Amino acid sequence: MTLCMNHSVTWLLAGSLLAPTFAVAHPDPAQFDQSAFIEAPETVDCTLDNGTEAQCYQVTVGYLPDDLEIGPFCPATLDDAGGIWEWTGENAGLYRVDGDFLRMLDELGYRFFDDEGNVYSVDNATERPTVDHACINVSADESVEITMLLPVDPIKADTPSDLGTVSKVGVALDGVPIFSDAPEIQVTGHMPALDTCGGHIDPGGWYHWHSTATDIETTFAEENVAADCALAQDPSAQFGYAFDGFAIYGSAEADGAAPTDLDACNGHVGPVAGGEEVYHYHASKKFPTLPACLVGVQAQNNFSTTATAGVGATRAGEDGRNEPPRPGDGAPGAMPPGFEQAAETLGVSAEALLEAMEAAGGPSADLAEVAAALGLDEEALRAAMPARP
Known part of the structure; x- marks a missing residue:
């Protein structure tokens, strides 16, 4: 095992998004x-x-x-309080998933409960919703293992890579993967509720973050949400590493001050613990709190799981061992032929494209819904997608 302690190198960037010359800290496995x-x-x-x-x-x-x-995610009834959700329609904002929020959605045409006040809930790993609007509450699979790659020496990309729906962001210092926004209710009809620390379980059975969990109470205060996270909160602490190798911190600098001169990815060159001035990302105070893009280059195939569904899923080989999905496999999470090329053309990750397709119905997905979930032009999506079998 090789551990690289928190040293830095000089990085010269001509005409870049960032400062012309600055120090870049390597990822440090000892921090996890x-x-x-x-x-x-x-x-x-x-x-x-x-x-x-x-x-x-x-x-x-x-x-x-x-x-x-972890949890709670979905409340059992309108009298209970579950996790949190960012609603992006009328009356947009971050909400606690409780009776008040669900009644508001009902008034807007999204009914998540029956006449007795029982909340529709479904385990998306094992069943499909039988109602138009259900709260997604996936069960965990304790057997799942996840393998991730972080570049030892971060390298700036020619252009930042945007993080759309369900894009890979990085890994927290507690080992939990970090992903960008989940699909909107308006697109899928359903709500994969987050718990009060900002995470939930993937259809593959593993837990991941959709927020900066160690600074989420700053967001609750900013958006007037009555919720608490059981994790220790520190707005100036490091939360994890993005998949390009750069660190992600909370919404404050090491001295507690608000960060300044942030770029489009919510990062900048500034002091971190120990006084070094290096490039790093910061959390936003409002949800979603994670960077909107990454400035660095990621490793190919940097995320895989032993799960048989969801992001990074694998399949069982003939010898019973797990293997990466092969093009053309019909199992959930497999990467069909042409998906990676289509994703590259569209400027999204292949995993995000596949996740949006699965959320919208799989091979027969409504491409209008997929385009809306990913923020893409529908005609551009149709033109880029491979022919359906």
Whole structure:
């Protein structure tokens, strides 16, 4: 195992989004909660998205850290309080998923409960909703393992990569993967509710964050949400690393001050713990709190799981061992032929495209819904997509 402590290198960027010259901190596996790892982190050969042969830290974690308490997600009735959800329609904002919120959605045409006040809830890993609007409450799969890659030496991309719906963002210091926004209710009809720390379970059975969990109470205060997260809160603490290798911090600098001169990805060169001035991302105070884009180059195939559904899913090989999905596989999470090329053409991740397709009905998905979920032009999506079997 090779551990790279928090040292820095000089990075010269001509005409870039960032400052002309500054120090770049390497990812440091020693900063992670070591109990999160199924296998000790190691340095491996990898290929970056721009074709550069490089070195990456490979980390393997389980479906959920041992000491992390998750939930609640969906309330059982209108008298209960579940997790949180960002509603993007009329009366947009971050809400606690409770009776008041669900009654508001009902008035807007989205009914999530029956006449007795019981909330429609479905485990999306094992069943499909039988109603127009259901709260998604996926069960965990304790057998799932997740493998992720972080570049040892971060490299700036020619242009930032936008993070759309269900894009890979990075990994938190507790080993939990970080993803961008979940699909909107207006697109899928359903609500994969987050718990009060901003995470939920993927259809593959593993837990992941959709928010900066160690600074989420700053967001609750900003948006007047009555909720608490059981995790220790520190707006100036490091939350994790983005998949380009740059650190993600809370909404404050190391001295507690508000960060300044943030770029389009909510990052900048500034002091971190220890006084170094390096490039890093900051959380936003309003939801969604994660960066909207990444400035660096990610590793190819940087996220895989042993799950048989959801993002990064694998399939069972003939010898019973898990293998990556192969083009043309019909299992959920498999990458059909032409998807990666279509995603590249559209400027989204292949995983995000596949997730949006699955959320909108799978192979027969309504492409108008998929385009809306990903913020794409429908005609451009239709032109880029491979022919359906």
